[in-house]
Amino acid sequence: MVGATISAWRPRLDGVVEVLHAHMTGHAYPMHAHDAWTLLIVDDGAVRYDLDRHERGAFGDLVTLLPPHVPHNGDSATPGGFHKRVFYLAPEVLPHALIGAAVDNPTLADPSLRSRVAGLHRVVRRPGEELEAQGRLADVVERLRAWHGRPALPARLDRAPAYRLRDLLEEHVVAGLSLGEAARVLHFHPAYLVRSFSREFGMSPHRYLVSRRVDLARRLIVTGEPLRSVAADSGFYDQPHLVRHFKRILGVSPRAFAPRGLPDA
Incomplete structure (x- = not known):
């Protein structure tokens, strides 16, 4: 049976032009090319593809980096299809000189790098976590450069x-x-x-900034500021964003931390 379940979007993350999550069953991609770097991990199943007249595969702990403007195809190497997650990186994110190296060696068996790419996928859609996503992307990009012997x-x-x-x-x-x-x-x-x-x-710069925002939020709460305005006034995206980090750091919600009798509005 041929089918596809796809979620694609443009994140608020400089250097990433598209994120794609897909479950493909039976569909075979014909030869095609992108104008961006394709950073691919496969969560289930396996992908078989041709790149520069060589047969390749993506599966398991492998991290795959396909260079821009180099044609490739792709289809499932397993009966149940495959689940993949992809970042399409702007061409300038990695040096043009890496294209040849990526053609020769598009895959790396590195569980640590794969874990970092998966972690970036987890945070890239969370509002208010942009700095964390930027830091994770910078780390991934630097490891990709080092992969091909060009540490920055x-x-x-x-x-x-x-x-x-x-x-x-x-x-x-x-x-x-x-x-x-x-x-x-x-x-x-x-x-x-x-x-x-x-x-x-x-700790990362993102964690530091969030901790300082929680610190500011608690000061606003104990001085009597209504809870509904604390999130915005302490730099959080919204109330759930504040609550999530407040509880992670202090172990209680802002409401439980507030002096008794403090109004929500």
Whole structure:
């Protein structure tokens, strides 16, 4: 039986032009090409495809990176079809020089990298988690570069960028700050900033920013601000976004934390 269940969208994440989640049964993709890098993981089943006149496969712990403008096809190598998750990355995200290397070696058996790609898929649709998605993407891209022997970062991490990024985040606790903006202001590669910050403080820039927003939210609550306005005034996307992180950090909901008699409105 031929069938397909597909979910595709354009995320609010610079460098990603499309996300695709699909369950394909019986459909065979003809030879075609994309103008973007195709970063693919297969959750169930297996995909057989041809790239540059060589037969390839995608399945299990393999991470697949198909280069832009290079034709390929694809069909199921298992009777029940396959489930796949795909990021289509803008051409400029990876160097043009990597195209040849990706044609020669489009797959990597790296469970750690696969876990990171899957983690990015989990957060990319969550409103208010843009900084976490940006950090995860920067890490994935850097690992893809290193995969083909072209690391963008020096091996030794400087501590100073971590503190400069922390100060910048403190200036934007409510308004927020994208990783790209931070990189432009501080003149460091995004992945370097994330790695330096995480090494120095034991948490990602996103986790730090969320913790500071929770800290601000609790101050607003104990001073008597109505709960319905606390989320926006402390930088959260909406009330559920605040509640999720408030409970994760403090173990109770904002309502349970509030002084008795505090109105919701």
